[in-house]
Amino acid sequence: MKELEKFxxxxxxxxxxxxxxxxLIERSANRAIKTAASAPxxxxxxxxxxxxISAAAVLLIGVLSFVDLNRESDFEKIQNSMTLSEVLNSMSEEELMSVNCYVIEDIPEYE
Amino acid sequence: MRSKATEIEILEMLRNPQERDRGFRLLLSTYGDKLYWHIRRMVVSREDAEDAMQEMSIKVYSKLDSFKGDSSLFTWMYTIATNEALQVLRKQAGLFRSLDDSDLANSLVDTLYAENAVECSAAEIIFQEALLQLPTQQRLAFNMRYYDELTYEEMAAVTGKNVSTLKSNYHFAVEKVKKFIKENAI
Known part of the structure; x- marks a missing residue:
């Protein structure tokens, strides 16, 4: 360090x-005080x-969800346009198995 | 020990809403000179140093309420000044470049030659050029220790780095500066 100081x-x-x-210091102080005064x-x-902006966003979300809720889903369209037997007939075996929620257990023989 | 009595007086003024602005002016007039030169050494350009100084002042004033007194007012302001100086360098380096990019160092050396006064010595210029070749963290450590004579503990408080890292940064900086001077001094 001494070497560098000497150099x-x-x-x-x-x-x-x-x-x-x-x-510069005075200007900086004045500007800082002024900026803080105008900040509120x-x-x-x-x-x-x-x-x-947030009120508009909430309103937009509300309108979009209303429109969405009132839109008929594809499933509902099919439901409303076909009878149950038509729907079941149009389904493949796998699809039928997937909607089959009931497991019919064997009834034990009455002794 | 950094004029503790004055810091206590200033703190009292800053905590009193009626005295706050006067306390702030006193704070800046006490440390402003040292902080200006710290910034100027880092950013080199006079214009950039002015901008950084003003930004620092705005931040200090707006954050006065968050000053908890864990460090001295000087160390706290020095940290803000350092961040503002590094911010200027980051802008200059560009979004995707490191602060240790050689283009940034070259641009700072150009500014050094463009802004130096006629009466300064060749040794002073070579010395500054040597400093500008250093990686930013080493240059920062060197400036804090050599010019501002901060203790390693104060440097650690400013940079958030540990003392041993800062010691090695400073040591490497001194070695590189000596080497540069040996190779370039006439």
Missing amino acids: AGKNMPYKESEDYVAQ KRGKVLRWTLEA
Whole structure:
């Protein structure tokens, strides 16, 4: 460290006057105080904007789900247009097995 | 020990809403000079240093309530100043480049030559050029120790790194700077 200090010292190669640095510090302090003073106003505008956006989003979601709920599903369309026997006849064996929820157990013989 | 009495006085002013702005001005006038030069050494350009200084001041003022007093006010502000300086460098390096990219180092050296005053010595310029060749973390460690004479504990508080990492960063930085000077000094 001493070696380096001897070589170049601790000065910077750009010489700024003390006045320049002092003025910059003062400007920075003023700007920080001003920015903080205007922050609540900006905060209010931002909050209103966010509230408006979220209200619109909730409304949109509500409308979309209403439309969706009232739309007839494909299954319902088939149900409404065909009789049960027609539906069952149109299904393959595997499909029939998959909707067969009841397992009919053998009835034990009565002794 | 960094003027503790003044820090306590400033803290009292900052906690009092009527005295807050005056306390903040006093805080900046106490440490502003040191923080400006820390930023300037990192970003080199005068214009960038001004921007970083202003951003730092805004952040310090807006976060005064969150200052818990775990470190000194100076260390806390120094951390914010360091982050602002690194932010400037990140912008310069671009989104996908590392802070240790050689293009960034070359651009900082160009700025150094463009902004240096006529009266400075060749040794000062070579020394600064040597520093700008260092990886950013080593340059930061070197600046904190060499120029600002922070203790390793203070450096650890600022960077969030452990003392042994900082010691090795500083050691490698000194070796690289010496080597650069040997190779480039006239």
